[in-house]
Amino acid sequence: MxxxxxxxxxxxxxxxxxxxxxxxxxxxxxxxxxxxxxxxxxxxxxxxxxxxxxxxxxxxxxxxxxxxxxVASSILQVSSAAEQICRRPDKDVVTVNTTIGFASCYLMKRLPAFRTAHPEISVELISRDQNNAYGPDADIIIAFDHPDRLPGVRHRLIFQETMVAVAHPEVANTIPDTPAALAQSPLLHLTMGNHTDDWNTFFADTGLTPPPPVSERKFTSFMVYLQAALNGDGVILGWQTLLQDHFDLGQLTPVTSRRLNTERGYFVCLTERAQSNAAALKIMDWLADATP
Structure with missing residues (x-):
């Protein structure tokens, strides 16, 4: 066809x-x-x-x-390519490597303000589905990890991880606000990279162990994992700041009042090739200093 x-x-x-x-x-x-x-x-x-x-x-x-x-991934790539084609010769070009999830849920709605404030800088986005699937061809890498395991030569925190169990409101309303009830609810699992043990981490100090996931509740893509929650298929572990738009629109809601802060977070990382790149440093500071 x-x-x-x-x-x-x-x-x-x-x-x-x-x-x-x-x-x-x-x-x-x-x-x-x-x-x-x-x-x-x-x-x-x-x-x-x-x-x-x-x-x-x-x-x-x-x-x-x-x-x-x-399609979401393709649109990011097309937008980046269009900017490459249309960029003025006098613009500084900064290549930013980020996950599709972070770009879709956080970065894309904030980039227009940066471009308005800094018309001299052209931001070229490279998107990836897996958190650690970044390559060498970038000035800035946005990574989710522990601060001791970050790529690049310098990094700054964008926002720290606050784990929250969330679901479609129709699902959340059926689950009592207790760890025991949450552990017995349909938990969806993100089984990639440093997320494979997230539910055990979330329940670590409760004395509860969530049951192992069945195959239809395991996901290797954050965007599909998120979509499963939006469809009402079960409960996911998300991040308060990243999912705020979905909360505001009433598409997702916290299942319990429990929150877990960790040392992990989203970091903006400067690569070796961009150490003296003034435009890359401006983007790094903008991301780190922006209100979440």
Whole structure:
């Protein structure tokens, strides 16, 4: 089959990201019915349902999850490529390597303000799905880890990890606010890198051991893990600052009042090649000094 129409894909990505046809229409500066028609046309073209038309928010189907992950990554890459093509010769170019999750949930909405304040700097984004899958071709790496295990030659904290168990409100409302009730709820597991033991860490001082995950509750991609929670499939461990937009929109809510602060966090790391790069240092300071 031919590649899907890009206009249909961007409408789907916006609707999936916002969980709303209305907010997607506002972002793309079109009427809400246009978004609905484009998503429907894409579903017809692919022969599968991508979005569940629920109220007040739409949700992704399993097939929609797969496509959203691919499209979200592609849009980041296309945006970066477009900036590369259009950049002025007098601009300083800084390559930032970051995860799709951090870019989608935190960085993308803040970058326009930086670009307005520093029009002389061009930010080129390289996105990755795995936290430690960064390569050598970057001036700045945004990494989630313990401060003793960070890449680069210098680093500054963006925000520290505050673990919180979260779920779709309909799921959260069924779970009493106790560690024992949480341990028996449908826990979803992120089984990649330094996240494989997160639930054991969260329950470490409670005397409880969460049951091992069944295969359908294990995820190797943060974006798919997050989407499973948005779909109401179970409870995930998230980070207060990273998921704040989802809390504000009522898409996710904390399951219990329990919070766990660790020494880990999101750090902006300066690579060796950028040690004397003034533009890279400006981005580093901006990320570290910004209000979470």
């Amino acid at each position: 031919a590649a899907p129409n890009w206009k249909l894909l961007t409408a789907f990505e916006a609707a999936a990201r916002h969980r709303s046809f209305t907010r997607a229409a506002q972002e793309l500066n079109v009427q809400q019915p246009a978004i609905s028609r484009r998503v429907a046309a894409l579903e017809t073209e692919l022969g599968v349902r991508l979005l569940n038309r629920t109220r007040p928010n739409v949700s992704l189907t399993r097939e929609g999850e797969v496509l959203f992950r691919a």
